[in-house]
Amino acid sequence: MRWMTILLSALMTSATWGADLELQAQAASMTLGKALKTRLLKALEAGDVAGAVAVCREEAPALADAISRDLGLSVGRTSLRVRNPDNQPDAWEKAGLLSLQQRLTEGEDAAAIAYSEWVEKSPEEKEFRYLKPIVTEPLCLTCHGGPIAPEVAQVLGELYPEDQAIGYTPGELRGAFTVRISGAEP
Numbered sequence: 001m002r003w004m005t006i007l008l009s010a011l012m013t014s015a016t017w018g019a020d021l022e023l024q025a026q027a028a029s030m031t032l033g034k035a036l037k038t039r040l041l042k043a044l045e046a047g048d049v050a051g052a053v054a055v056c057r058e059e060a061p062a063l064a065d066a067i068s069r070d071l072g073l074s075v076g077r078t079s080l081r082v083r084n085p086d087n088q089p090d091a092w093e094k095a096g097l098l099s100l101q102q103r104l105t106e107g108e109d110a111a112a113i114a115y116s117e118w119v120e121k122s123p124e125e126k127e128f129r130y131l132k133p134i135v136t137e138p139l140c141l142t143c144h145g146g147p148i149a150p151e152v153a154q155v156l157g158e159l160y161p162e163d164q165a166i167g168y169t170p171g172e173l174r175g176a177f178t179v180r181i182s183g184a185e186p
Helices: 002-045 049-071 089-103 140-145 148-158
Strands: 072-077 115-122 125-133 173-184
Touching: 002 049, 002 072, 002 125, 002 140, 002 173, 049 072, 049 140, 049 148, 089 115, 089 125, 089 173, 140 148
Parallel strands: none
Antiparallel strands: 072 173, 115 125, 125 173
16 A cells, blocks of 8 residues: 555656646746747837847847746747758647647647657656647738738848748647756656
8 A cells, every 4th residue: 555655756756746736837938939929010010120030130139148048948949941050840749739730730729739848858857848830820921921021021031031931821730849848857
């Protein structure tokens, strides 16, 4: 009987810890998303499209780094069609993005879904990985829709000559916030 209590206790602790990691990852992605959206809205409401592009190009990586440091994890953005080559998905992220895309296509609510699992970094270490979908909103269409205004296309073309992140429609998977929590055990 004692071993059963120990086993149940260990399972509950593991499940609670996993849920805590999911909540941490969700909080990190929500924090980054809210900060970016606030800054983008401010720039676009001021009619500053170049400033909005600068938010994604310059402020987003700095915000992600600051949030990562503050929360002791790694948060960023990725997509199947990237604008910034630094945000290219790794194999795990690509599989997760395809899964999220399929779930959205099947009608699942973007706010209610995520993709997460434990991934083995090495035989000695696992990390918790998490993706939260970024769905294209009307706000996104200025720079990610189609057709894009000539002045916006010019700015994007100069900064991102290999840009793939255009032609989106509202409700479509734009990408995902990606979170890694290292040093954890399931």
